[in-house]
Amino acid sequence: MALFKCNSCNQEYEDYYPPDDICTKCNKGHIRIITFQEENTMTAIKPTIRIMTPEDTRTTQLMNAGSVIELEGTTIPISAGRSDQVHVFSESTVLYVLSTNIKLGYMGLEVFDAASGEEYNTIFINYEWELEEYLGKEWEQMEPVTIIRILTNFLY
Numbered sequence: 399m400a401l402f403k404c405n406s407c408n409q410e411y412e413d414y415y416p417p418d419d420i421c422t423k424c425n426k427g428h429i430r431i432i433t434f435q436e437e438n439t440m441t442a443i444k445p446t447i448r449i450m451t452p453e454d455t456r457t458t459q460l461m462n463a464g465s466v467i468e469l470e471g472t473t474i475p476i477s478a479g480r481s482d483q484v485h486v487f488s489e490s491t492v493l494y495v496l497s498t499n500i501k502l503g504y505m506g507l508e509v510f511d512a513a514s515g516e517e518y519n520t521i522f523i524n525y526e527w528e529l530e531e532y533l534g535k536e537w538e539q540m541e542p543v544t545i546i547r548i549l550t551n552f553l554y
């Protein structure tokens with residue numbers, strides 16, 4: 399469950415979508431996503447992230463050399479570009495990879511099986527107006543964990 403708060407009168411709302419609506423209590427503030435109330439069971443991890451070698455490109459059968467994550471012997475291709483900021487989290491056997499590029503206004507979330515590297519699901523948001531639709535106007539200030547929690551709602 400997400401917690402939402404008016405940025406003027408601080409009235410709290412639960413699971414209020416879409417964000418950025420006018421507060422129904424004070425009629426002047428905007429409703430922002432604050433946090434998720436569930437216990438956070440995601441752990442930030444810092445695996446090696448590197449550009450694919452020609453051999454990686456062959457074995458993954460991708461046309462363009464992208465980036466890969468090295469995780470305990472498993473090489474996982476990800477879609478992040480060189481200038482993206484990559485946040486990696488693990489939660490039980492699931493790996494979440496959030497690539498963000500604030501300058502270019504896009505974001506991608508990829509969800510993998512941590513052991514096999516198999517991709518479960520993925521979502522890409524390519525435009526700033528789309529980011530605002532999903533996350534609200536203050537998406538740039540949001541914690542990666544919060545962003546991942548919100549975006550996973552749209553995955554399954």
Ligand SMILES: [Zn+2]
Nearest residue numbers: 404407421424
């Ligand atoms: Zn209000």
